[in-house]
Amino acid sequence: MKKILILAGEESGVLYANGLAGKLAGIPGGCEVRGYSDYGFDTADLAVIGIWAVVRRLFYFLRVRRTMRRAIREWRPDAVCTIDYPGMNLPLARYAKSLGIRAVHVVCPQVWAWKKGRIPKIEKSLDRLCCFFPFEPALFKPGFAVFTGHPLADAIDGARRPAGAGGTARLVALLPGSRMGEIEHNFPVMLEAASEIATRFGDGLRFAIPAASPRALSKIDGILRGFRPRAGMAAPKAEARLGGARELLFSADCAAVASGTATLEAALAGCPTILVYRAGAVLAWLVRRFVKGVRHLGLANIIWEKSGCAGEEPMREILQEEFTPGALAEALGRFVADASAREAASRRLGEVCSSLRAAGRGGDALDAVAKEVLGI
Numbered sequence: 001m002k003k004i005l006i007l008a009g010e011e012s013g014v015l016y017a018n019g020l021a022g023k024l025a026g027i028p029g030g031c032e033v034r035g036y037s038d039y040g041f042d043t044a045d046l047a048v049i050g051i052w053a054v055v056r057r058l059f060y061f062l063r064v065r066r067t068m069r070r071a072i073r074e075w076r077p078d079a080v081c082t083i084d085y086p087g088m089n090l091p092l093a094r095y096a097k098s099l100g101i102r103a104v105h106v107v108c109p110q111v112w113a114w115k116k117g118r119i120p121k122i123e124k125s126l127d128r129l130c131c132f133f134p135f136e137p138a139l140f141k142p143g144f145a146v147f148t149g150h151p152l153a154d155a156i157d158g159a160r161r162p163a164g165a166g167g168t169a170r171l172v173a174l175l176p177g178s179r180m181g182e183i184e185h186n187f188p189v190m191l192e193a194a195s196e197i198a199t200r201f202g203d204g205l206r207f208a209i210p211a212a213s214p215r216a217l218s219k220i221d222g223i224l225r226g227f228r229p230r231a232g233m234a235a236p237k238a239e240a241r242l243g244g245a246r247e248l249l250f251s252a253d254c255a256a257v258a259s260g261t262a263t264l265e266a267a268l269a270g271c272p273t274i275l276v277y278r279a280g281a282v283l284a285w286l287v288r289r290f291v292k293g294v295r296h297l298g299l300a301n302i303i304w305e306k307s308g309c310a311g312e313e314p315m316r317e318i319l320q321e322e323f324t325p326g327a328l329a330e331a332l333g334r335f336v337a338d339a340s341a342r343e344a345a346s347r348r349l350g351e352v353c354s355s356l357r358a359a360g361r362g363g364d365a366l367d368a369v370a371k372e373v374l375g376i
Contacts, residue, residue, distance in 0.1 A: 002031040004373065005077040007068070007092060009036065009046040009085030011178050011212050012261040016083050016106065016151055016366065023370035034075065039067050044215055046085070047179055064088065072096050081373050083107060094125035102376045104128045106369055108136040108145065112306070127376045130369050133299075134355050135306045148368035152261070153356035156246065156268040169253030169336040171206050172197070173271070174238070175245060176220070177258035178212035183219045185278040186258045188227075192325030193256070194236035195229040197333050205336065207238040208252065210245035217242050254335035254342060256328055259297045259317075267300035267315065268353050272335045272345035275301075275317045276328060304352045314348040 004024060008017040017035060024031040036046065041064055054061065065088065072080060072095060080096040082089035084107040093103040108131040111119055119140060122129065129145040131137050137145040174194065176187035187209075194207045209224075211217035220240045229235050241248075245262060249255060249269040257263050259277040266273040275298040301313045318327050335342050 001029050002027065002079075002374075003075065003077040004031055004033050005072065005075070005080045005096075006033055006035050006083065007080065007085070007089050008083040009043065009088055011043060011047065013083040013085055013107070014043050016369075019151065019366045020081070020083075020106075020369055020373075023366050024373070027374065034071070034077070036064075036068070039071055041067075044213055046088070053181060061088065065091070068092055069095055072099065072101065077101060079104060079373055079376060081106065081369075090122070090125055097125060097127065102127050104130065104369075104373050104376060106130045107132060108139075111139060112136065112302075128372050130372055132356070132365070133303060133306075135303075146368075146372060148372070149365040150264075150356040151365040152264055152268055153353065154364035154366075156265065167339055168201060168204070169342070170204060171208060171252045172332065172336065173245075173248045173252035173255035173257070173266075174207055174209045175255065175257040175262045175266075176209070177260060177262075178216055180215065180219055182258055182260075183216060183223070186276060186323075187220060187223050189278065189323055189325055189328065190256055190276070191223065191227050191236065191238070192230075193328035193332065194238060195233045196325060196329035197336060198236040199232070199234040200329075200333060201336055203237070205237065207236050208248055209238060209240040210248050211240055211242050212245070214242065254332060254345075256332055261299075263315065264299040264353075267298075267349040268356070270346040270350055272342045273315050273349075274328060274331045274335075275315050275319075276323050277317075277319050278323045279320070300349060300352050303355060307352075307355065312348075314345070314352050 006017045006020060008014045021033040024033060069092065079102040080093055081104045082093045086109045090105065093105055097103040103126045105126050108129060109118065109122060123141055123144055129140065130148045131145050132148065132150040134147050137147050174190045176183045176190055198205055209220055211220050217240055224238060224240060246265055249266050249271040252271055254272040255266055256274045256276055257266050259275055263273065263275050277297060297317055297319060298315045300315050301317065304314050316331055318331060
């Protein structure tokens with residue numbers, strides 16, 4: 001029986017980890033899989049964003065690292081497969097390799113955006129790198145990195161709902177992010193914008209907010225209960241729900257989505273989307289100071305940029321100081337009002353996302369990842 005340690009520290013990574021574990025379970029002789037949860041660590045506690053959030057929980061993260069290093073030494077897996085979450089996961093993969101244990105990392109660190117000098121260190125830390133974007137393997141030495149296709153492109157099979165049917169939109173999705181800090185920064189602005197849009201378009205418009213976890217749902221519900229529209233503004237018909245983000249993006253006429261994997265899900269679903277994000281001042285300064293390799297934040301826009309496409313970006317981005325209720329209401333209101341604008345946006349997103357399916361290979365993206373893990 002093979003022993004594989006699969007480490008994923010965020011919600012999207014956990015979904016990939018569960019899918020990969022399912023692929024590995026059927027191999028001859030069987031496969032025992034362990035992860036962070038087997039050693040007492042919860043995904044919601046691991047997924048924090050921002051410098052100060054990490055500093056405040058420094059001793060917790062030191063305990064995670066210490067515990068997982070001990071697990072690698074004592075359990076001696078045949079391979080360690082780390083998924084995204086590079087700040088914690090790449091050092092653990094490097095530690096495993098130093099002990100003679102094979103190490104695979106899934107989801108290429110964003111070296112195309114910043115710190116290309118990390119590439120030699122990444123190559124020394126791993127035996128294989130599985131990339132979800134087609135432009136990434138060329139950044140590394142031949143044979144080290146492989147494009148597997150993107151699991152979301154397999155999960156969202158391209159049967160997009162025709163966007164723009166009818167006149168005025170009826171359903172708008174609001175996705176403020178999965179982390180508590182993201183919800184605090186993004187959701188109040190989204191609600192203010194929803195109030196402006198509801199005032200303009202009337203009672204027939206609904207807003208749905210999917211929460212990634214019970215904690216996120218509680219946070220969103222608290223902000224909803226405390227929201228009071230400005231004088232002269234309508235209260236939006238808004239309802240939070242647990243999960244169902246992907247299904248909502250297929251059924252919604254348009255969306256406002258905080259940067260992250262959800263923007264790629266929106267693009268693959270063909271949902272006309274405005275990308276929004278507001279981070280803390282220190283993190284925003286660091287991003288502006290060090291991120292030089294791309295001009296965009298959204299994954300669909302980065303694919304479009306790296307592919308050398310011309311014309312307008314497929315997903316408008318409204319970030320930081322520009323992310324105001326008025327700016328979002330104006331941008332999203334165009335999709336609400338104009339069916340042809342929704343159709344055009346959906347078509348552009350489909351064109352960009354077609355490159356995420358690795359043509360000609362058997363199986364899906366997680367099959368390809370499983371083969372790489374077993375192959376080493």
